[in-house]
Amino acid sequence: MRIGVVTFPGSLDDGDAARAVRIAGADAVRLWHGDSDLQGVDAVVLPGGFSYGDYLRTGAIARFAPAMESIADAARGGMPVLGICNGFQILCEAHLLPGALTRNQHLHFRNRDQYLRVETANTSWTSRFLVGQEVLIPVKNGEGCFVADQRTLDELEAEGRVVARYIRGNPNGSQRDIAAITNEAGNVVGIMPHPEHAVEALTGPSLDGLGFFTSVLRALAGASAGGQQAGGQS
Amino acid sequence: MARVVVDVMLKPEILDPQGQAVANALPRLGVTDVSSVRIGRRIEIEFEGEPDLDRAREIADKLLANPVIEDFDIHVVEVA
Numbered sequence: 147m148r149i150g151v152v153t154f155p156g157s158l159d160d161g162d163a164a165r166a167v168r169i170a171g172a173d174a175v176r177l178w179h180g181d182s183d184l185q186g187v188d189a190v191v192l193p194g195g196f197s198y199g200d201y202l203r204t205g206a207i208a209r210f211a212p213a214m215e216s217i218a219d220a221a222r223g224g225m226p227v228l229g230i231c232n233g234f235q236i237l238c239e240a241h242l243l244p245g246a247l248t249r250n251q252h253l254h255f256r257n258r259d260q261y262l263r264v265e266t267a268n269t270s271w272t273s274r275f276l277v278g279q280e281v282l283i284p285v286k287n288g289e290g291c292f293v294a295d296q297r298t299l300d301e302l303e304a305e306g307r308v309v310a311r312y313i314r315g316n317p318n319g320s321q322r323d324i325a326a327i328t329n330e331a332g333n334v335v336g337i338m339p340h341p342e343h344a345v346e347a348l349t350g351p352s353l354d355g356l357g358f359f360t361s362v363l364r365a366l367a368g369a370s371a372g373g374q375q376a377g378g379q380s
Numbered sequence: 381m382a383r384v385v386v387d388v389m390l391k392p393e394i395l396d397p398q399g400q401a402v403a404n405a406l407p408r409l410g411v412t413d414v415s416s417v418r419i420g421r422r423i424e425i426e427f428e429g430e431p432d433l434d435r436a437r438e439i440a441d442k443l444l445a446n447p448v449i450e451d452f453d454i455h456v457v458e459v460a
Binding site for chain 1: 394395397398401443444446449
């Protein structure tokens, strides 16, 4: 399996994301923001960082990168896409996910190991988790406060599209403690904490992050074997 | 010459922690009669020819503002 990791000007965690992909057992393919050619990858990770300096709004300019236009088309066609932190912000700006990420309510950059509860395994990126499983993954953001109107929040809840919630403390004021969400098809997931930083005992607080990357391999294997859609349907 | 000004504000229902922080600092200036502060962004656009409001509106809607959380307002100002 070939999983692309996009580098934007200002991306920080592309190296770690590619490393996590390799540790999970896939080939990491480095993609460049200015190139619309996705090189035939099976899935894409949009890494954390500060794409285009986060000028204007986080993710607002990255959304218009040539690579993003190809990724948006592929995502609508069912290709798994995981947006981590800045990648989540880009997915919201690109309208591939609802809502927006705004300034942390307390205005501080928050950097700590964070417990999450996985709320659904019905996505391309979480099938290896159990519903209700608690995982420990680093969070590091200044603009990680997830907001959406009440109707959108209710829809996300009703359709089982809240992927993970912060537990034992909400680090940024996100509505309903939302840490990760998915689109209707379950192939696009945005997560504010950083699973790619929790894949090795030497550098991470746990190995819990690896499950996101092994999940997509299973989704892709299932898609190629059975011909069904990669995203798990609820 | 004319310039198009785009004012972008967070929607009223979206919490503005920056504005709150400023409001909370005002008593230190001796100002105690302010009930709310909201912070937005002003963007000035100059076209090569006549200002094109439709074009400016498209720019504002697609890039300058995020309609999920922000409203915008457009007007033209004459500059010397």
